[in-house]
Amino acid sequence: EVLLVQSGAEVKKPGESLRIACQGSGYSFSKYWIGWVRQMPGQGLEWMGIIYPGDSDTTYSPSFRGQVTMAVDMSTSTVYLQWDSLKASDTAMYFCARGVGFWSSSFDSWGQGTLVTVSS
Amino acid sequence: QSALSQPASVSGSPGQSITISCTGSSNDIGIYNYVSWYQQHPAKAPKLILSDVSNRPSGVSDRFSGSKSGNTASLTISGLQTADEADYYCSSYTASSTLVFGSGTKVTV
Numbered sequence: 001e002v003l004l005v006q007s008g009a010e011v012k013k014p015g016e017s018l019r020i021a022c023q024g025s026g027y028s029f030s031k032y033w034i035g036w037v038r039q040m041p042g043q044g045l046e047w048m049g050i051i052y053p054g055d056s057d058t059t060y061s062p063s064f065r066g067q068v069t070m071a072v073d074m075s076t077s078t079v080y081l082q083w084d085s086l087k088a089s090d091t092a093m094y095f096c097a098r099g100v101g102f103w104s105s106s107f108d109s110w111g112q113g114t115l116v117t118v119s120s
Numbered sequence: 121q122s123a124l125s126q127p128a129s130v131s132g133s134p135g136q137s138i139t140i141s142c143t144g145s146s147n148d149i150g151i152y153n154y155v156s157w158y159q160q161h162p163a164k165a166p167k168l169i170l171s172d173v174s175n176r177p178s179g180v181s182d183r184f185s186g187s188k189s190g191n192t193a194s195l196t197i198s199g200l201q202t203a204d205e206a207d208y209y210c211s212s213y214t215a216s217s218t219l220v221f222g223s224g225t226k227v228t229v
Contacts, residue, residue: 059218
């Protein structure tokens with residue numbers, strides 16, 4: 001069974017750094033792109049970008065480029081999403097998902113989500 | 121990058137059929153058949169229900185079907201059930217080598 005398990009909820013202050021995790025299991029982790037999707041409170045889904053664990057190749061949405069960094073640790077089959085300096089507007093649920101199909105244009109398995117709250 | 125346009129809400133009675141539209145442009149839906157649809161129940165992760173316009177993943181009911189014409193893709197749910205009450209999102213690959221989601225549609229049964 002394909003599983004993506006995300007790290008727990010976080011409460012941070014503006015300006016702090018943060019790294020959230022997404023650990024994959026039940027499949028060949030290195031061979032599937034992993035995407036990150038943001039969902040702000042009461043809002044829709046936003047594609048943030050994707051990373052290929054095999055070689056850490058990344059593609060970011062123009063809206064998120066420079067705002068976040070994606071990274072991978074192959075030794076633990078974990079993909080990370082990180083911020084250097086959080087803003088209140090980063091408050092959202094963040095999902096990781098496994099990409100399939102052409103250019104990983106579909107996400108067939110999703111993590112449970114990590115809620116990030118940024119408040120002073 | 122603007123979201124694909126979906127109606128905010130669609131409603132129907134049990135047993136009926138409903139159709140949700142997803143309108144993009146000649147930079148995404150209009151030139152690629154890489155449209156996916158997701159179902160999201162409250163406080164849950166999204167679930168893939170269609171890929172590549174009309175392909176159903178294993179385990180997804182055949183009551184869900186998809187099509188595309190020009191810059192608009194559509195999701196049809198037939199034999200509407202109360203369990204279908206959820207938010208639905210489309211997505212498409214784009215000419216900029218990115219992915220874009222739709223604005224989302226709340227389905228009420």
